Every structure is written in structure tokens, then in C-alpha cells.
Amino acid sequence: MRRWYVVTPEHGIEFFDTSVDAEAYAHEAMKSWRSEASDGGEWIEEIGELEWGEIICHGRAVRTECEPDPSGKYDTIEDWELLQVVLTDEKEAE
Numbered sequence: 001m002r003r004w005y006v007v008t009p010e011h012g013i014e015f016f017d018t019s020v021d022a023e024a025y026a027h028e029a030m031k032s033w034r035s036e037a038s039d040g041g042e043w044i045e046e047i048g049e050l051e052w053g054e055i056i057c058h059g060r061a062v063r064t065e066c067e068p069d070p071s072g073k074y075d076t077i078e079d080w081e082l083l084q085v086v087l088t089d090e091k092e093a094e
Contacts, residue, residue, distance in 0.1 A: 002015035002016060003054055003055045003056075003057075004016040004017070004019050004022035004052070004053070004054055004055070005022060005052065005054075005055060006022050006025045006026045006029070006050075006051070006052040007050065007051045007052075007055060007064055008026075008029050008049070008050055008075075009044075009049045009050070009068065010029075010084035015055075017026075019054065021040060022052045022053075023052055025052070026050060026052040028050070029050055031048075033047055033050075056087070057085050058084065058085060059082045059083060059084055059085060060082070060083060060085050060090060061080050061081070061082055061083075062080065062081055062083045063078055063080050064077070064078060064079050064080065064081050065077075065078060065079040066078045
């Protein structure tokens with residue numbers, strides 16, 4: 001899953017595989033806008049919309065039951081629950 005993102009006014013939200021890629025993309029967007037800033041140093045109004053960060057999963061659907069369908073209409077009858085996810089290691093976020 002691509003868990004890193006960048007939001008720009010021009011492209012909306014884009015997703016990246018690593019924090020390095022997301023941060024680099026955000027810096028390139030900033031660099032581009034800096035070059036377009038007026039001679040008086042005035043930036044475009046939307047510059048405050050630029051951000052990059054991490055998408056953190058707080059819950060995930062987990063199958064809790066799976067049985068053959070006695071009616072034969074379906075292969076199985078399943079039950080799913082949304083369970084809380086806790087990251088225990090920073091490396092899991094990369």
C-alpha cells in the first residue's frame with residue numbers, strides 16, 4: 001500500500017511508496033512555485049495548501065468467520081469485523 005502522500009493545489013492528492021519520494025515531490029512543487037513568485041516575493045495564494053505526510057491505518061477489516069454455505073448458493077458464508085490496528089515498529093510505516 002502506498003502510505004505516503006502529497007497534496008498540491010494543481011494535482012490534488014498523490015500517493016508515494018516512501019517518505020523520501022513524497023518529501024522530494026513536495027520540495028519540487030515548492031521550488032516550482034518559488035520560481036513563479038513575483039519579483040516582490042509574493043507567492044501564489046494556494047501555497048498554504050501544499051503538504052506531505054503519512055497515511056496511518058487505524059482499523060482494518062478482518063474475516064472472523066468462514067463456513068461453507070449450507071444452501072449451496074454461495075461458496076462460503078463469511079463474517080467480517082473492523083478491528084483496530086496498532087503499529088508497533090516505525091519500520092512498519094515505511
